[in-house]
Amino acid sequence: MNPVETIIKKRNNNPLSPTEIEYFVKSYINNSIPEYQMSAMLMAIFLNGMQPDEVYKLTEIYINSGDTVKFPAEWKTVDKHSTGGVGDKITLTLAPIVAACGAKIPMISGRGLGHTGGTLDKLESINGFRTDYSKQDFSKFIEKSGIAIISQSKELVPADKRIYALRDVSGTVESLPLITASIMSKKIAEGAQNLVIDLKVGSGAFIKKLDTAKELAELLITVGEKFGQKIAVVFSCMNSPLGEYIGNALEIKETVNYLKGKHLPDIDILTKELAIHMLLLSGKARDKKEAIEKIENAISSGEALNKFRELIIQQGGDAGFIENTDLLPQAKHSRQIFAKCSGWIHEIDSQAIGYALVEVSAGRRQLDSVLNYSSGARLLRKVGDRLQEGDLLGEIYFNDESNIDEICDKIVNSYSIKDSFCEPDSIIIESINKWISL
Amino acid sequence: MNPVETIIKKRNNNPLSPTEIEYFVKSYINNSIPEYQMSAMLMAIFLNGMQPDEVYKLTEIYINSGDTVKFPAEWKTVDKHSTGGVGDKITLTLAPIVAACGAKIPMISGRGLGHTGGTLDKLESINGFRTDYSKQDFSKFIEKSGIAIISQSKELVPADKRIYALRDVSGTVESLPLITASIMSKKIAEGAQNLVIDLKVGSGAFIKKLDTAKELAELLITVGEKFGQKIAVVFSCMNSPLGEYIGNALEIKETVNYLKGKHLPDIDILTKELAIHMLLLSGKARDKKEAIEKIENAISSGEALNKFRELIIQQGGDAGFIENTDLLPQAKHSRQIFAKCSGWIHEIDSQAIGYALVEVSAGRRQLDSVLNYSSGARLLRKVGDRLQEGDLLGEIYFNDESNIDEICDKIVNSYSIKDSFCEPDSIIIESINKWISL
Numbered sequence A, B: 001m002n003p004v005e006t007i008i009k010k011r012n013n014n015p016l017s018p019t020e021i022e023y024f025v026k027s028y029i030n031n032s033i034p035e036y037q038m039s040a041m042l043m044a045i046f047l048n049g050m051q052p053d054e055v056y057k058l059t060e061i062y063i064n065s066g067d068t069v070k071f072p073a074e075w076k077t078v079d080k081h082s083t084g085g086v087g088d089k090i091t092l093t094l095a096p097i098v099a100a101c102g103a104k105i106p107m108i109s110g111r112g113l114g115h116t117g118g119t120l121d122k123l124e125s126i127n128g129f130r131t132d133y134s135k136q137d138f139s140k141f142i143e144k145s146g147i148a149i150i151s152q153s154k155e156l157v158p159a160d161k162r163i164y165a166l167r168d169v170s171g172t173v174e175s176l177p178l179i180t181a182s183i184m185s186k187k188i189a190e191g192a193q194n195l196v197i198d199l200k201v202g203s204g205a206f207i208k209k210l211d212t213a214k215e216l217a218e219l220l221i222t223v224g225e226k227f228g229q230k231i232a233v234v235f236s237c238m239n240s241p242l243g244e245y246i247g248n249a250l251e252i253k254e255t256v257n258y259l260k261g262k263h264l265p266d267i268d269i270l271t272k273e274l275a276i277h278m279l280l281l282s283g284k285a286r287d288k289k290e291a292i293e294k295i296e297n298a299i300s301s302g303e304a305l306n307k308f309r310e311l312i313i314q315q316g317g318d319a320g321f322i323e324n325t326d327l328l329p330q331a332k333h334s335r336q337i338f339a340k341c342s343g344w345i346h347e348i349d350s351q352a353i354g355y356a357l358v359e360v361s362a363g364r365r366q367l368d369s370v371l372n373y374s375s376g377a378r379l380l381r382k383v384g385d386r387l388q389e390g391d392l393l394g395e396i397y398f399n400d401e402s403n404i405d406e407i408c409d410k411i412v413n414s415y416s417i418k419d420s421f422c423e424p425d426s427i428i429i430e431s432i433n434k435w436i437s438l
Helices: A004-011 A020-027 A034-046 A053-065 A090-101 A119-126 A136-145 A158-170 A175-189 A209-225 A249-261 A265-279 A288-300 A305-314 A350-358 A404-413 B003-011 B019-029 B035-048 B052-064 B092-101 B119-124 B136-144 B158-170 B176-189 B210-226 B248-259 B264-281 B289-299 B303-314 B350-358 B405-411
Strands: A076-083 A105-109 A147-151 A194-203 A230-235 A333-338 A345-346 A376-379 A392-398 A417-418 A428-432 B080-081 B105-110 B146-153 B194-201 B231-236 B333-336 B342-347 B378-379 B392-396 B415-418 B428-432
Touching: A004 A020, A004 A034, A004 B035, A004 B158, A020 A034, A020 A053, A020 A158, A020 B350, A034 A158, A034 A175, A034 B003, A034 B035, A034 B158, A053 A158, A053 A175, A053 A209, A076 A090, A076 A105, A076 B146, A090 A105, A090 A119, A090 A147, A090 A249, A090 A265, A090 A288, A090 A305, A105 A119, A105 A136, A119 A147, A119 A249, A136 A305, A147 A305, A158 A175, A158 B035, A175 A209, A194 A209, A209 A230, A209 A428, A230 A265, A230 B264, A249 A265, A249 A305, A249 A376, A265 A288, A265 A428, A288 A305, A305 A376, A333 A404, A345 B080, A350 A376, A350 A404, A392 A404, A417 B158, B003 B019, B019 B035, B019 B052, B019 B158, B019 B176, B035 B158, B035 B176, B052 B158, B052 B176, B052 B210, B080 B092, B080 B176, B080 B264, B092 B146, B092 B248, B092 B289, B105 B119, B105 B136, B119 B146, B119 B248, B136 B146, B136 B303, B136 B428, B146 B303, B158 B176, B158 B392, B176 B210, B194 B210, B194 B392, B210 B231, B210 B428, B231 B264, B248 B264, B248 B303, B248 B378, B264 B289, B264 B428, B289 B303, B333 B342, B333 B378, B333 B405, B350 B378, B350 B405, B392 B405
Parallel strands: A076 A194, A105 A147, A194 A230, B080 B194, B105 B146, B194 B231
Antiparallel strands: A230 A428, A333 A392, A345 A417, A376 A392, B231 B428, B333 B392, B342 B415, B378 B392
C-alpha cells in the first residue's frame, strides 16, 4: 500500500477502509510511515472527518496496540471521563460515593498539561500516595475496595499515546473522530464496561457549542456500543471554574469538604448527576429515585468519606489530612484579589485563569515541569454574580513572590464584568442515557 | 511565534499574515520547524486554500530564498510554462520559432518524474548537450542567441525545492495556491518578464476541469501582475498524448520533423497559439496577424530550424542529428500494437501510457532512475478517431524484451473504444491575454 495514496484518499474526503486505517496506524507505530505523513493524514482527518465505522476501526487498532484489562462481566464496572475543565475535581468527589454504593470503578487517569489539572497530580499532593501500580494490583484493588485510580502504563494504548503527542504539535487536537478514538480506546482497554462522560460545553471548554458536543456524544456512544460498552453523556456547563478551589492540594481539600457535607451548588449538582448515571449503568440502582437515595445516604452516613480514606490508604497515602486538611501542603503566601468595577459577571476566561496558575506552578507548562502542590487559587464568583467594585473575588496561593502582581492582574482581568444583567448558568445542560429510562 | 498556533489559524480557515507566512517558511528552511508541522500546514492550505495576497507573499519568500537572474527591462524576456502532459515537446518546437522572431527566452527547465517527461531529459538525449550552466553563461546565451535551456541550480528558489519534495510525499501536490507559488517563483527568479502558460485540461492532465483551470489561471495572473510580470494563459486539451512520439530521443526527432515542415495538427496548432502570445507579450509583433506571418516565415525560411541548431551547438551538443535523425539514440527493438475492437476512441488514459513507458525506461520511477533515451512509443491515434479491429495503433520502441507483452497490453488497454460516435477534441480550448487586444 502507498501511504501517499491513502493520504490523498482521505484528503479527497473518501472514507478509508479498515485495512487502510490499520496499515497506516501500524506503519506509523513501527516507524515505516514517517511523522510528516502521519501529520498530513491527521490534518486531512481533522478537516474532512471520519465516518463512525472508521472511528471504530481506529479505536480498535489503538486498543490492540497494547495491553488490556478485563473484568468479569457481572462486575458491571463503570468509569467516568471528563473532557476537561478548570477546577474539575469531580472524579474525586464522585468515585468514592459511587464505590460506597457498591459499584466497581476502574480508573486509569492522566496528569495535567496546559490550563487544566490532572486527577493524578491532585492525588499525588497527598503524602505517600502512589499511582504506578501494575495491572494485577489494579484488578485486586477493584475487587477489594471497588475503586482504584492509577496512571496509564506504557503498555496501555501506546498507539494513541504516540499519535496524541503528534496531534498536540500539529494543530490536530480538537478533532471529534480523533478525540473519540483517543477516549474510547483508553476506557475500553482499562476494562470499563460502562462509562459516563462529563462533556464540558462553554467558554472554558474546548467545545464551545452544544451542537458540536452532541455530535461528539453521538460518536462516542456509537463507538462504545460497537465494543459492547454502555455510555451515558452529561453535558455540563463550563463557563466558570468548577467549585471554589483550583490547584492540586487545594482541590483535595475541597473534595474532603464536599464529602464531609459542605456542598457548593455546582460541584454538588454535577457530582450527583454523574453518580446517578453511574449507579444506573452499573445496576446498583434500579431507577433515578433509588440512585438519589443511595447517593444522599452514602454522603450523610460518612460511607463515601470512608471509601475515600480506603482509596488513599490502599494506594499508600497518609490519610491524616482527612481529619485535618492543614496537613496537606500549604502555600507560603496568599493574596486577595478584588473586583475592578461594579456589574454582573458575563464571562470568566477559565483558560486564562488556568494558564495564570501554571505560572505559580499549580499546573505544567511542559511535560517535565515541576509542580508546586500547594499553590493555586480560591475563586468565589461565578458567571451571573453581581459585584460591587472592590468586592472580594478570591485569593491566590503561591510560594514565589516574583511576578505575582502580574499573575493576579491576569486573573482579575479574566472576569468580564458588565453593567447589564446576566443570568447565572445551570451546571447541567442536558443528559443522555439511552440504556435506562430516567 | 508558535508554529502550532499558525497551523491552527490556517486549519480554521483564517488567512495568514505576511509575517506568519515568512516565519513559517523561513523556519522550515532553517530546520527550526520540523517536517511534520510543515506537512500539517500544507494539508491545511490544500483543504482551506489561500487568498491571492497569501500566495503572493509565499511566492516572494520562495524567490528570496535563493539566487535570482535579472535581464534589462528592454529585453522583454518571455518564457513558456506547461503544467505537464504526456508527449509534451512543445518547448522544443516553440522556443526556436519565437527566438528566430527576435524574442529573448530564458528557460530554466526540469527533469521528468512519474508519467510525464522533462525537457532537459529530451535535450540530453542529444550527444554532448549540457544543461548545467552558470547564471553568467545563461545571461550570455540569452544576449547572444536569444535562447538557452538550462537546469535549475541549487541556488534558485531552494525553498520551493524543499517544500515541493515534502508536498510530493504528503499528498499535497495539486493545490492551486501551492502550484501557483511554485511556478511563479521559478519563472520570476529566472528573469522572465513575460510568461505564457500552457494550462493543460483533461483526462491526461492533473487538472480535469476547465473551472479549476480558470481558477488557477486567475491566481497565476494576479500573482504575476504583483511582480510586474505579464502573463497570458492558453487552456489546451490534454485528452490524447501530444503529437505522435513519446520518449526522449523520439521527441527530439519529432521536433526536427516539425521544424522541417512536417506539421501534425495538434503540435502545430498549439505551438503557433503559444508563439503568438509570446511574440505579442515580448513586443516582437504588434498584433495577431503580424505574429502569424512572422511565425510562418520563421518556419518556412528555415530560421527556426537554424535557431534550434544554434541552441544545440551553443550548449555543447552535436547537431548532426538535425540533418540525419538516425544519429539520435535508436532502440534495439520495436513492436507494433493494434486495436482490439472496432469503434470510436472515447478516451485515452495518457497517464497509464506514461507509466507504461516508464517501464521501458523512457521515464523515471524515482529521482535516481536511469533513462534509456531511445525507448518510447509512436502513437498514431487520437480521441475521436474511428478504428477497425486490428488497425495499427502505433509502435513501441524498447531495449529490454522482458515484460514487453505486458507493457504493450497496458498501452493497448489505455484506449477506450466504444461503438458510439465521439467528437474529436480541439487542442485549444481558450486563451486569455489581458495585455493585448487580439
